[in-house]
Amino acid sequence: MQRQPLVIANWKMNGNRALVAELSEALQQQQAHYADVTVVVCPPAVLLPVWQAQPGVVALGAQDVNEHADGAHTGEHSLALVHEAGAQWVLIGHSERRQCYGDSEARIAQKLGQVLADSRFTAVLCVGESAEQREQGATFAVVEAQLSEALAQVSACERLVVAYEPVWAIGTGLTASPAQAQEVHGFIRHWLQEKFGSAGAAVQLLYGGSVKADNASELFAEADIDGGLIGGASLQPEQFVAICTAAQARSN
Numbered sequence: 001m002q003r004q005p006l007v008i009a010n011w012k013m014n015g016n017r018a019l020v021a022e023l024s025e026a027l028q029q030q031q032a033h034y035a036d037v038t039v040v041v042c043p044p045a046v047l048l049p050v051w052q053a054q055p056g057v058v059a060l061g062a063q064d065v066n067e068h069a070d071g072a073h074t075g076e077h078s079l080a081l082v083h084e085a086g087a088q089w090v091l092i093g094h095s096e097r098r099q100c101y102g103d104s105e106a107r108i109a110q111k112l113g114q115v116l117a118d119s120r121f122t123a124v125l126c127v128g129e130s131a132e133q134r135e136q137g138a139t140f141a142v143v144e145a146q147l148s149e150a151l152a153q154v155s156a157c158e159r160l161v162v163a164y165e166p167v168w169a170i171g172t173g174l175t176a177s178p179a180q181a182q183e184v185h186g187f188i189r190h191w192l193q194e195k196f197g198s199a200g201a202a203v204q205l206l207y208g209g210s211v212k213a214d215n216a217s218e219l220f221a222e223a224d225i226d227g228g229l230i231g232g233a234s235l236q237p238e239q240f241v242a243i244c245t246a247a248q249a250r251s252n
């Protein structure tokens with residue numbers, strides 16, 4: 001099945017107005033090289049309106065949302081707020097949210113349900129094992145548990161993307177080999193098809209974890225790796241444009 005290539009920049013708590021202008025310009029100049037790739041940028045929420053003011057070569061995403069619609073939740077952002085600021089995509093369950101900010105499986109399921117219930121949004125569910133879990137041979141069990149808990153109440157997958165991000169590869173310079181990544185992507189694809197039937201074959205699957213310009217092509221050549229969720233390299237315009245260009249090859 002042909003799935004559109006997708007590359008998402010996760011700036012985490014990095015970037016500034018100057019980098020918005022710099023990356024936006026680099027992407028505009030090179031757009032012909034990644035014409036069939038959907039490119040999404042998830043900046044810190046305060047930079048969403050700055051991105052919104054740029055010529056529209058990218059779609060915008062939020063790095064997280066609160067599970068409540070409004071109320072006394074100091075420091076948090078609702079789905080409605082990030083939509084006003086231009087976001088149409090939301091990352092859910094990033095390992096940094098799971099590890100450092102108390103996002104339990106139950107909370108992730110609530111957030112995901114909220115995003116998928118709003119037809120203006122696409123949700124990107126992040127899953128992945130730690131180094132210890134991989135050493136114990138628990139990779140598939142961990143990923144399966146994350147998928148089944150997050151998607152327990154979900155019955156349709158039309159606006160769902162799954163990002164496999166082995167925790168040991170995030171920001172470490174250690175990348176899963178293309179074969180290691182494909183093995184887990186294949187497992188996720190099979191799981192999605194079991195749950196959602198043929199619609200599971202259309203879900204875009206992203207790999208994240210130290211993707212750079214020099215390893216993107218070999219990762220994106222794998223059957224079930226439809227693109228990448230890019231952290232550090234998305235802060236370097238030349239690198240990020242090269243990664244988007246590498247993803248174009250999936251359409252050729």
Ligand SMILES: O=C[C@H](O)COP(=O)(O)O
Pocket residue numbers: 010094165169170171172173208209210211229230231232233
């Ligand atoms: O969301 C992005 C991932 O955490 C990957 O980050 P990284 O490319 O810096 O390893």
